[in-house]
Amino acid sequence: MIQLPDAGYAATTDDHAGVHAWFAEYDAAAARRDVEAMADLAVFPLNLVSDDSASEGASAQWDRQQYVDTMTHVMGDGTEDITFESVRTPVFLSAAMVIVFSDSTMTAGGTARQLRYADVLIKRNGRWAFQTMAQGGWGDNLR
Incomplete structure (x- = not known):
């Protein structure tokens, strides 16, 4: 019989800080359009x-080049400033897996847009990385 781990991992303060630092790094790169x-x-x-x-x-799976090509197109030409204000709710499945629900306001060229999405992050070699993105409205681009 397979021994399942105990449910309900209790994330530490460092766990939360690491995830929030990862998102700060990602948002800063997005604001710079550094795909x-x-x-x-x-x-x-x-x-x-x-x-x-x-x-x-x-649903789809993208390799790095497809991600870079798509996000370069989505992020635009860089003539407008982009800012993000986000409230994030991480749900830790373990010390190395977290699902993060985000409610964000993205403002570009003076126009604000509300976003709700979820990301699955995994920790590899001591660093967080995102492995799954879930957000409504992208499906026509995934076929």
Whole structure:
């Protein structure tokens, strides 16, 4: 019989601080439109989960180049400042796995947009990296 681990990992203050520091680094790279630095914070292949314009679920796996190409297109040409204000709720599954729910406001060119998404981060070699992104509205780009 397989011995399952105890549920309900109790994250430490350091666990939370590490995840919030990871997001600060990612958001700073996004604000600079440094897509290569954003990709450095991921594990590839990267899983994507979304829905499409027909309200159907969609998923895909991207390699690094596909992530860089898509995010370069999405992030725009860099003529507008981008800022992020986010409230993040990490749910730790273990010391090395966390699902982070984010409610964010992204402001670009004076226009604010509300975002809700979730990321799965895993710790490898002592550093967090994102492995799965889940956000509505990307599905038509995943086919």
